[in-house]
Amino acid sequence: MQTPAELDNHKRILGILYVVTSCLQILVLFGVGMLLSTIFEFAAEEADEEGRRVLEIVGTWLPSLLYLLVFLIAIPSLIAGIGLLTRQSWALTVALVVGCLKLLSFPVGTCIGVYSIWIYSQHQKSATQA
Template sequence: MRDHLKILGWLYVVSGGFMLLVGVGCATVFGMAGAFSGRGEDALVAGGIGALVLGIMAVLSLPAIVLGWGLLAWKPWSRVLGIVLSILHLFSFPLGTLIGGYGLWVLLNEESRQLLERGDPRLRSAW
């Protein structure tokens, strides 16, 4: 299960990072469209829409990035956050459904619960 926790952590970091990157791309496109419009009001509206899209994408992607970091760092709280986000990902067909299902399978496993409760294996003493 250790490997599955690492894989799931990286899946959430990558998917959250990709979503954030899409938000930055949308904000850039809207900002450039506003800049090329030539009218101040249009530029302001387009820039505002781009900023709104970026804000929404950031709010949606940051929990996934935090979860991925928590899983990779063996944080006990990451299990609860992971279960919640995995359930929410089930509604994002098709890729989110796969990640959500895999996340539930990994995080609802008893061995995963024990591993995350023990914390980072690198920080445990060898006694």
């Protein structure tokens, strides 16, 4: 069993991991969105009239979907990380939910998700024994 100081250290490490990975996700998704917008602009110059209409529709919706992914995936991770670093009472529960979602992102997300579940279980174990 972990001592409270060791458990707090693990929570701090998890918070840092969440903040770093969410910032990287935001940068990558915005970069991909900008790249796709640029590619669609160049493709629209070479396309015929019907192709331009299709590229306008796809070029508008695809980056928008990527930006939506930022808010659905990266922002909750950032909130959980900041909450863990500031020792908020709700942060570990949010980190557990986000960690379960990160399990699908192999390999880094899977490691962080397993680490989140382990920290949550250790926290619950120490809370029931206290």
